[in-house]
Amino acid sequence: MTAMQPALRLEGIVKTFPGVRALDGVSFDVMPGEVHALMGENGAGKSTLMKVLGGIHQPDAGRIIVNEVPVQMATPLEAKAKGIVFIHQELSLAEELSVAENIYLGELPCKSFGRVDWALLYERTNDILKRLNVGFNAKTLVGDLSIANQQMVEIARALTHDAKAVIFDEPTASLTDAEKVVLFDVIDDLKAAGVGIIYISHRMEEIFKITDRISVLRDGSYRGTLTTCDTDQDAVTHLMIGRALDLSRSAAQHELGDVAIEVRGLCCGKLFQDVHFEVRRGEVLGFYGLVGAGRTEIAETLFGLRSPSAGEILLNGQPVSIASPADAIAMGISLVPEDRKGQGLILGMNCRDNMTLPQISDLTAGPFVAEGSEIAIFDQYRDKLDIRTPGWKQQVGNLSGGNQQKIVIGKWLSMRPDILIVDEPTRGIDVGSKSEIHNLIRDLAAQGYAVIVISSEMPEVLHVSDRIVAMYSGRVMRTFAANEVTEDNLIQAISGIGGDRVA
Amino acid sequence: MTALTRQDIGRLLARQGILFAFVAFMVAFTLANGRFLAPDNVMGVIRSSAILGVMALGVTFVVISGNLDLSVGSMMSFSTIVVLDLHDKIGPALAIPAMFALTMCLGALIGFLVGYLRLNSLIVTLGMLSAIYGLTLTWSGGKNMDIADKAGTWFGVFGQSSVLGVPVPILMFGGLAVVLAFMLAKTPFGRKVYAVGGNGVAATFSGIPRARIVFLCYVLSSFCVATAGLMQASRSMGSQNTVGQGLELSVLAAVILGGASLMGGSGTIFKTVIGVLILGFIQNGLLLVGLQFYVQYVVTWVIIILAVWLDIAVKRGRLWSPIA
Numbered sequence: 001m002t003a004m005q006p007a008l009r010l011e012g013i014v015k016t017f018p019g020v021r022a023l024d025g026v027s028f029d030v031m032p033g034e035v036h037a038l039m040g041e042n043g044a045g046k047s048t049l050m051k052v053l054g055g056i057h058q059p060d061a062g063r064i065i066v067n068e069v070p071v072q073m074a075t076p077l078e079a080k081a082k083g084i085v086f087i088h089q090e091l092s093l094a095e096e097l098s099v100a101e102n103i104y105l106g107e108l109p110c111k112s113f114g115r116v117d118w119a120l121l122y123e124r125t126n127d128i129l130k131r132l133n134v135g136f137n138a139k140t141l142v143g144d145l146s147i148a149n150q151q152m153v154e155i156a157r158a159l160t161h162d163a164k165a166v167i168f169d170e171p172t173a174s175l176t177d178a179e180k181v182v183l184f185d186v187i188d189d190l191k192a193a194g195v196g197i198i199y200i201s202h203r204m205e206e207i208f209k210i211t212d213r214i215s216v217l218r219d220g221s222y223r224g225t226l227t228t229c230d231t232d233q234d235a236v237t238h239l240m241i242g243r244a245l246d247l248s249r250s251a252a253q254h255e256l257g258d259v260a261i262e263v264r265g266l267c268c269g270k271l272f273q274d275v276h277f278e279v280r281r282g283e284v285l286g287f288y289g290l291v292g293a294g295r296t297e298i299a300e301t302l303f304g305l306r307s308p309s310a311g312e313i314l315l316n317g318q319p320v321s322i323a324s325p326a327d328a329i330a331m332g333i334s335l336v337p338e339d340r341k342g343q344g345l346i347l348g349m350n351c352r353d354n355m356t357l358p359q360i361s362d363l364t365a366g367p368f369v370a371e372g373s374e375i376a377i378f379d380q381y382r383d384k385l386d387i388r389t390p391g392w393k394q395q396v397g398n399l400s401g402g403n404q405q406k407i408v409i410g411k412w413l414s415m416r417p418d419i420l421i422v423d424e425p426t427r428g429i430d431v432g433s434k435s436e437i438h439n440l441i442r443d444l445a446a447q448g449y450a451v452i453v454i455s456s457e458m459p460e461v462l463h464v465s466d467r468i469v470a471m472y473s474g475r476v477m478r479t480f481a482a483n484e485v486t487e488d489n490l491i492q493a494i495s496g497i498g499g500d501r502v503a
Numbered sequence: 504m505t506a507l508t509r510q511d512i513g514r515l516l517a518r519q520g521i522l523f524a525f526v527a528f529m530v531a532f533t534l535a536n537g538r539f540l541a542p543d544n545v546m547g548v549i550r551s552s553a554i555l556g557v558m559a560l561g562v563t564f565v566v567i568s569g570n571l572d573l574s575v576g577s578m579m580s581f582s583t584i585v586v587l588d589l590h591d592k593i594g595p596a597l598a599i600p601a602m603f604a605l606t607m608c609l610g611a612l613i614g615f616l617v618g619y620l621r622l623n624s625l626i627v628t629l630g631m632l633s634a635i636y637g638l639t640l641t642w643s644g645g646k647n648m649d650i651a652d653k654a655g656t657w658f659g660v661f662g663q664s665s666v667l668g669v670p671v672p673i674l675m676f677g678g679l680a681v682v683l684a685f686m687l688a689k690t691p692f693g694r695k696v697y698a699v700g701g702n703g704v705a706a707t708f709s710g711i712p713r714a715r716i717v718f719l720c721y722v723l724s725s726f727c728v729a730t731a732g733l734m735q736a737s738r739s740m741g742s743q744n745t746v747g748q749g750l751e752l753s754v755l756a757a758v759i760l761g762g763a764s765l766m767g768g769s770g771t772i773f774k775t776v777i778g779v780l781i782l783g784f785i786q787n788g789l790l791l792v793g794l795q796f797y798v799q800y801v802v803t804w805v806i807i808i809l810a811v812w813l814d815i816a817v818k819r820g821r822l823w824s825p826i827a
Contacts, residue, residue, distance in 0.1 A: 305707070326712065
C-alpha cells in the first residue's frame with residue numbers, strides 16, 4: 001500500500017445489457033490531484049462506465065470505492081452526494097436564472113420564513129467565481145453566457161460540493177482555443193486542490209498536454225493504463241484500436257477537372273461577408289476557422305437553408321439561385337451536416353430509411369416506395385463505406401458514432417451529387433473511424449467529386465484538403481495552396497492576425 | 504431460460520402492459536357477463552367504434568407528424584350538421600361533396616396555421632375546437648338538424664345498411680384503414696410523415712418540405728372527420744349540435760393506446776385500430792356489467808394516463824421515474 005489512497009477506485013465493474021456485455025471487468029484508480037484520461041473508440045464502453053459512475057446504471061458486479069469506502073449509487077443525486085461530479089458535454093443549466101441561482105439550485109441559502117439570503121448567495125458565488133478567474137459575476141443570466149462560460153458555471157457548481165472526483169466528458173468539444181486555455185487552468189487548480197479528475201476526450205493533443213495517466217477501454221474491457229509522460233500517441237492508439245494509424249498528409253495525385261462551384265462576393269447579413277472561392281472536380285477545399293467564423297453558415301447558404309443578402313453562386317459556370325434544400329439537392333449539392341444526431345439522422349428510424357430519405361420520392365413503383373431498390377442502395381453503400389450494422393432494420397440510434405456518420409455520408413453519396421459538403425466530418429467519433437472517413441474523402445475527390453470539408457480540427461484540415469480557406473469573423477482571410485500552408489500561418493490567419501487577404 | 508428477474512418483468516409490463524390490462528379486462532367482463540363475447544355484441548362494439556375509429560385514423564397521421572389535433576370532435580359536429588342541413592336544401596348528391604369541401608377547408612386552415620405559420624398545434628386546435636363549435640351553432644341557429652323525409656332518401660346507406668351482412672360503417676372504417684395503412688407504411692408521403700415527426704430538423708436537412716407535410720396531415724385528418732360526420736348523419740338522419748363533443752379525447756386515447764408516441768415519429772394504422780377496439784370493448788364492457796354510461800368518461804381518462812405512462816416507461820426503461 002502506498003501512503004496516498006486513490007480518490008476513486010473501480011474494481012472489476014461488469015455491466016450487461018440484453019445481448020451485449022457492455023463492461024467486462026473494468027478496474028482502474030484515480031489518485032487525488034491526478035488528471036486521468038479515459039480513452040476508447042465509440043462503443044468501447046466509456047459512456048456506460050460513466051453512467052455506472054453517475055448512478056444511472058447499476059453494475060452487475062464489481063465495486064466503486066471513493067476514499068477507501070465502497071459506495072452504491074442508485075441515482076445521480078446519490079452519486080453527487082458521494083462526491084462524484086460530472087461536467088457534461090451537454091450542459092444542464094437553467095438559462096433564465098442567474099449564475100448564482102444555477103450554482104446553488106436546490107440549496108439556496110435561506111433566512112427566516114424561507115426567504116432567500118441573496119447577499120450571502122452572491123457573496124459565496126463570487127468567491128467561487130474568483131477562484132475560476134472568469135469574466136462574469138454571480139448576477140449574470142446564464143442564457144447570456146457563451147458555451148464556454150456556461151461550462152465554467154457547471155464547474156463552479158462542482159466546486160460547491162466536496163468533490164472527490166470530477167469527470168469531464170469531452171469538455172472542449174465546443175470551446176475556442178482561448179477558452180480551452182482557461183479550462184485547463186481551472187483543471188490545474190482542481191488538481192492542486194487534491195481532486196481526482198477523469199478526463200474523457202478524443203483529442204490526443206489535449207490528452208498529452210494535461211493528463212498524468214491514460215486508461216484505455218476497448219470492446220467493453222480494460223486494456224491497460226499508461227503513464228502519459230512515458231508514452232506517445234502511437235502507443236495509445238494501438239491500445240485503443242489494436243493497430244497503428246496513418247495521419248500523414250496526402251495531396252491529390254490526380255488531375256483536377258473543371259470548376260464545379262464558384263462563389264463570388266457572397267454575403268449573409270452579419271454572419272459572413274464578401275466570400276469568394278471555387279472548387280474544382282477532384283479537389284478537396286478545406287474551410288478552417290474558429291467556431292462562429294461563419295463556415296457552417298456558408299455551407300447552409302449553399303444548401304438553400306439561408307438566403308444570401310448579396311453575391312453570386314455559380315454551378316458549372318451558370319449563376320443559380322438556391323431557395324431550399326430541395327433546390328440544392330436537385331442541383332447536385334449534398335450537405336453532410338455538422339450535428340449528426342440533430343440534423344443528419346432520424347434516430348428512431350432504421351438505417352435503410354435514413355439513407356434513402358432525400359430521394360424517397362423518386363424511389364417508387366406505382367404509388368408505393370420500391371423497398372427492393374431501397375435495400376439495394378443500402379447494401380451498396382454499406383459495403384462501400386464498410387458500415388457495421390446487423391442489418392438495415394437496425395435503428396440508427398443504436399449504432400456507434402462512426403457508423404452513424406457513415407450512414408449520413410452514404411445517404412448523401414447515394415444522391416450522386418456533383419458537390420459534396422462535409423461539415424465536421426469526424427466530430428465526436430473514434431480514431432479508427434476517423435481515419436476511415438478521411439480516406440473516404442480523399443477517395444471521393446479522386447473519383448471526381450468536388451468536396452468541401454469544414455473542420456475545427458487542424459490536423460484533419462491539413463490532412464484531407466488540397467487547398468484551405470482560412471476564415472475569421474465571417475471573412476475569408478486567406479486561401480492557402482497545399483504547399484504554402486503551415487500550422488503557424490494557418491493559426492495566424494484564423495486568429496485575425498497577419499494573413500494578407502487573398503480572394 | 505433463466506428465471507425472469509424483476510427488471511425483466513418490469514420491462515415486459517412496460518412494453519406489453521396495455522395488452523395485459525386488456526386481456527384482464529376481457530376476462531373479467533366475460534366472467535361478469537356471458538354476453539360480452541357473443542358475436543352480436545362483438546359486431547355491435549366494432550360498429551359503434553367505427554365513427555371514432557375513422558377519426559382516429561386521420562389523427563394518427565397528425566400525431567406521427569409530431570402534432571396534436573383536439574378539434575376533431577367539434578369538427579365532426581360541424582360536418583354532421585352541415586350535411587344534414589344541405590341534404591334538404593340541395594339534395595344528398597351535392598350535400599356530401601359540399602360538406603367534405605367545407606370540412607377540409609377547416610383542416611387546411613389548421614394545417615396552414617401549424618405548418619406554415621408554425622403556431623403550436625395544441626393552442627391552434629384547442630382554439631379551433633371552440634371556434635368550430637361556434638361556427639356550427641351559427642350555421643344551425645342552435646337548433647337540432649333533422650332530415651324532413653327520412654323514408655324517401657338513400658342517404659341512410661352510410662350508417663344503416665349492410666353489405667353481405669356486414670354493416671356499411673364497419674366496411675368504411677375497414678376500407679379506409681387499409682388505404683391509409685398503405686399510405687402511411689408504403690408511400691413516400693408516409694415515410695416523410697415519420698421523418699418530420701421523428702426529427703423535423705433532419706427532415707429539413709434531407710430536403711423534405713416540413714410545412715407541406717404537416718399541412719397535408721391536417722387536411723387528411725379533416726377528410727377522415729368529414730367521413731365520420733357522414734356516417735354519423737346517415738345513421739341518425741338528425742343531430743344535435745354537440746354530437747361530436749368530447750370525441751377528441753377518446754380519439755386521442757385510442758391513438759395513444761395503440762402506441763403512437765405524442766413526441767411524434769412512431770405509431771401505425773394497425774396499432775391505432777387495435778387501440779380503437781380496446782377502447783370500444785372496455786366501454787362496452789363497463790355498460791354490460793351494469794355501470795352507468797357516464798363512468799366511461801372517467802375510464803377514458805384513466806386509459807389515457809395509463810397509456811402515456813407506459814409509453815414513457817418504455818423509453819426510460821423503468822416504470823417508476825419521478826422528476827429528479
